[in-house]
Amino acid sequence: xxxxxxxxxxxxxxxxxxxxxFVQNEHQILLSVKAVAITNLDKxxxxxxxxxxxxxxxxxxxxxxxxxGLLEDGTRVYAxxxxxxxxxxxxxxxxxxxxxxxxxxxAVAASLPNAVAGSAMALRFRxxxxxxxxxxxxxxxxxxxQMAIQIAKHYGAKKIIVTGRNEKTLQSLFELGxxxxxxxxxxxxxxxxxxxxxxxxxxxxxxxxxxxxxPAELILTAIKGNGSFTNKVRYVTIGGMAGDTxxxxxxxxxxxxxxxxxxxxxxxxxxxxxxxxSEILPEMFLLAAQNKLKxxxxxxxxxxxxxxxxxxxxxxxxxxxxx
Numbered sequence: 001x002x003x004x005x006x007x008x009x010x011x012x013x014x015x016x017x018x019x020x021x022f023v024q025n026e027h028q029i030l031l032s033v034k035a036v037a038i039t040n041l042d043k044x045x046x047x048x049x050x051x052x053x054x055x056x057x058x059x060x061x062x063x064x065x066x067x068x069g070l071l072e073d074g075t076r077v078y079a080x081x082x083x084x085x086x087x088x089x090x091x092x093x094x095x096x097x098x099x100x101x102x103x104x105x106x107a108v109a110a111s112l113p114n115a116v117a118g119s120a121m122a123l124r125f126r127x128x129x130x131x132x133x134x135x136x137x138x139x140x141x142x143x144x145x146q147m148a149i150q151i152a153k154h155y156g157a158k159k160i161i162v163t164g165r166n167e168k169t170l171q172s173l174f175e176l177g178x179x180x181x182x183x184x185x186x187x188x189x190x191x192x193x194x195x196x197x198x199x200x201x202x203x204x205x206x207x208x209x210x211x212x213x214x215p216a217e218l219i220l221t222a223i224k225g226n227g228s229f230t231n232k233v234r235y236v237t238i239g240g241m242a243g244d245t246x247x248x249x250x251x252x253x254x255x256x257x258x259x260x261x262x263x264x265x266x267x268x269x270x271x272x273x274x275x276x277x278s279e280i281l282p283e284m285f286l287l288a289a290q291n292k293l294k295x296x297x298x299x300x301x302x303x304x305x306x307x308x309x310x311x312x313x314x315x316x317x318x319x320x321x322x323x
Contacts, residue, residue: 003087004305004321006046007060012309013046013086015302018062021083021091029071029094031079035110035299036067036086038308038319040239041265062087064321068100068110076100078109078281086305086321098281103289107320111143111297115318116284117276118238119148119208122263123155124280125272127206127234131156134202136195138219139210139241141169143296143318146176148208150293151284153177159202163191163215169315176294188218195222203231213243220248225255232257238264 001020004013023030046063062084069090070076077099079092100109123129135157137148141164149160153176163182164170170181182194195218198204204223209216216237223233233256252258261267268276287293296316300308302323313319 001088002302003062003084004064004302004309005060006063010047012306013063015305016060018060018087020089023091027093027095028082028091031067031069031071031077031081031085031090031092033067033069033085033087033090033323034076035069035106035323036064036321037111037114037297038086038321039065039114041065041114042086043309062090064090066110066113068106069323076106078113078285086302086323088302088323096277098277098285101286101289104285107297107299107322108288108295109285110320111295111318112147112284112288112293113281115144115147116151116281118144118210118263119151120155120280120284121268121272121276122208122236122238123148123152123206124275125268126236126261126263127208129155129157129206132158133205134159134161135206135208136161136163136198136204136219137208137210138163138215139239140164140173140178141166141315142210142241143316144238145210146173146296146316147293148210149173149176149178152206152208154287154292157206161195161198161204163211164315166315172316184215191215191218192222195219199223204233205231207233207235209235209237210239211242212237212240212246214246215242217246217248220246220252223256223258224249224252227255230255230257232259234259235261237262 003018005016064085066080067085077097079097082091135152140162159179161180162178165184297318299320299322
């Protein structure tokens with residue numbers, strides 16, 4: 001079969017022939033793959049830089065961790081792969097898959113799950129968002145950040161504040177449900193002053209952070225208390241695009257009713273992951289089928305995987321490989 005194969009970590013996937021995977025037990029089933037999104041997670045695993053990366057394999061390995069395709073009976077599903085998914089065939093768990101509704105394309109369906117997991121899981125299980133709350137999304141110009149705006153709105157957020165560096169993309173976020181924007185191209189004092197002003201008028205309840213690093217330091221400093229009672233702020237880190245470490249003052253933790261947690265592979269419970277497949281993803285696929293979720297994707301063919309893998313992805317877009 002044709003597949004996107006990495007022979008050495010750090011190298012780009014090659015369009016190559018690879019042995020077709022085969023079912024090894026009753027829990028597995030073969031999927032004819034039709035579309036797979038290229039995500040930062042898969043890029044990180046392929047490069048060996050993500051904490052969930054596989055060990056080296058001298059025979060190479062197929063990249064891709066999930067995808068959309070057809071079962072042998074013709075049922076169209078989304079599923080996680082036991083084997084790499086950017087290939088003509090993949091092995092999936094027959095008990096962990098989501099049938100797709102009519103009205104959603106393979107490419108759109110493939111683009112959603114990683115972003116949904118990177119936003120809905122944090123909102124529901126770490127932040128425990130409630131209707132009427134104020135949400136700040138740090139780094140909202142990317143594909144997952146844009147999904148987070150729409151999902152937070154769907155879950156009842158009353159006000160959504162977003163940050164980012166791309167001015168043009170920031171302005172477009174109003175159309176997705178953002179109420180206020182903060183440009184991270186401004187100087188530190190201006191950024192913190194904006195956050196303080198917003199926080200004083202409409203206290204921020206939930207912070208979803210895709211950047212971490214210095215922007216996180218600015219936000220945490222801006223919400224620092226002065227000794228009076230504060231509302232509870234649930235701060236959830238989901239990514240580290242601006243750096244994996246920060247300096248955090250003890251005074252911030254002592255002056256704010258702050259819940260600091262993370263959302264990602266390894267942090268979710270088995271029950272939460274079950275709900276992702278049984279409730280959250282089906283709901284989001286249906287919303288997309290009804291045109292209630294907006295996605296910005298660009299499709300590429302499997303044969304062009306090398307070019308697509310190394311291409312600079314515009315803010316807010318996701319590349320999807322069609323097979």
